[in-house]
Amino acid sequence: MSRYTTRTQGPRYGPDHGSALPGSPPPRRPGAQRSPGRVAMLSVHTSPLDQPGTGDAGGMNVYVVELAKRLAGIGIEVEIFTRTTSAALPPVVELAPGVLVRHVDAGPREGLGKQHLPAHLSAFADGVTRSGRYDLVHSHYWLSGHVGRLAAGRWGVPLVHTMHTMARVKNASPAEGDAPEPAVRVTGEEQVVRAADRLIANTEKEAEELLRHYDADTGRVAVVHPGVDLERFRPDARGVDAGRAAARSRLGLPQDALIPLFVGRIQPLKAPDVLLRAVARLLDERPRLRERIVVPVVGGPSGSGLAQPEGLQKLAARLGICDVVLFRPPVGQDRLADWYRAASVLVMPSHSESFGLVAVEAQACGTPVVAAGVGGLPVAVRDGVSGVLVPGHDPAEYARALCRFADDPARSARMSRAAVRHARSFGWAASAAATAEVYTAVLRERRRTAS
Known part of the structure; x- marks a missing residue:
């Protein structure tokens, strides 16, 4: 029996096991009234609008976009905060119905490498908290986790964090010619692990790594497998x-x-x-x-x-x-x-x-x-x-x-x-439903603690 909360399945709607039909009201999950109505999702160093496969854009970008869209499809509004990297970017972009991307000014808009972002995270957090108030914060990658700590603390709401990659894991098996991850990242990840109400791991192995390398609290780790867009990625109908x-x-x-x-x-x-x-x-x-x-x-x-x-x-x-x-x-x-x-x-x-x-x-x-x-x-x-x-x-x-x-x-x-x-x-709808269950659990815990 797993010692973690493992959530890989959920209710299924539509062809990709979760997406609502265009123009139809989002389906309601059992217990949906306890879920957050509005989530601040943080992706500081890479925008969900970027093309995966180059620069810092990769699987995490796909993860954030697809998860946000599927959460919106089950009635949870998502606003994704990312850093402004060009003067041509509008302040707000509608990514999909129920999903907004907000560009936050924090540091120089162009020419700022990921390694220089830690100096601008407090400014990013200020920009996020000026945008309103949310029921829950879900941060992705350690840089966003630092912002999430600050924003969730100011709003008095739960913080859910997904690591995606971990410095100590990468440093344990480095590729030839690759530089080790810096100590500032290790320290930042330790702080995020301690602060998060829940850590979402992609697999049981990642959950084990959170315990082994970061002394995470077992009760705060949930395993939710990522998904795939089964409508886009599928065999040809002819075989x-x-x-x-x-x-x-x-x-x-x-x-x-x-x-x-x-x-x-x-x-x-x-x-x-x-x-x-x-x-x-x-x-x-x-x-x-x-x-x-x-x-x-x-x-x-x-x-x-x-x-x-x-x-x-x-x-x-x-x-x-x-x-x-x-x-x-x-x-x-x-x-x-x-x-x-x-x-x-x-x-x-x-x-x-x-x-x-x-x-x-x-x-x-x-x-x-x-x-x-x-x-x-x-x-x-x-x-x-x-x-x-x-x-x-x-x-x-x-x-x-x-x-x-x-x-x-x-x-x-x-x-x-x-x-x-x-x-x-591995449909995304199952991932979104399981993630929504994590949100519901931490909100319930927060209310129980406050009462």
Whole structure:
């Protein structure tokens, strides 16, 4: 029996198990009258309006957007606060019915790196608290957690926090060439863990890490799996094989190719270099594969990868595989679904992942995954069923995994079908319903304490 409050399921509405039909009143959950009517959601360092896959935008951006939309669909208004990074940005943007994005002035609007944001968090908190009053604060990432502590304290409301990544976890298994997370982040995370009424972890492993690395209170940790947009990320209605052929045609990819795909931010933490080294090894051992392999890398430089924005291209040149690697910039969600459908397999050799949304998105489209067995990826991928988990980051191991996909089409087809089934358990509506239950619980506790 888990020692945490684990909430992965909830009531289901609409095609994605939760979204209300356009123009219809939001469905009401049992006990909804005890839920917050208005939530301040904080995403200081990256805007929900940014394109995932480059800069600081990634899975967390998708998480915030999709969670906010689904919460609004069950009657909880959400206002997302993020930092103003351009004079051209309007103060308020309607992201979806019931979801607003508010831009807060805090520090220089342009040219301010994430490492310099701690000096401007108090100013950000002032901007948030001047915007009104909310029933609850939900912060994302440690920078937002610091603001959340201040805002929740001033309003006298509960603070719910989602870490997304943790400094001590990242520092325990650093990628080669990646700088360690600074002490100021570790201290900030410790403060947020102590202050939060509830910590939402993506998986049981992340919950264990909160206890082990930050001495979190077990009773304040709830496990809620993230979701996937099952309407956008799904197989072609004609089937996985027909959908793959159509997607390859739209993307200009050869129909008979082995296509191991990388999607994500290009930085050491995500380890796209491991895929390139694996492909080079594979071609050394089986040179005839060069005639039918294409390796798309869809994403842009981020984090420490910004220091060498062309480092991966140079690595491909040194490895002698420039002719088979396609570098493509980040793309919108609909186009991304086509890349997933076109791929033979998604490769995700990350050194650390709190969950791995990309892995679930790919599986929802019918594409198996080869991933590192780290963080939340053993939850996102069913090893041996919907994909393969590789222990460690040895390119030879990834090359062997790719060989099996090249040599055994029947196995690949079985995994494709299983991937779709596995991904169906991760609808965003279930995540939103479970998150709303967390909100309800902390509000109830706050009222009980006050009475």
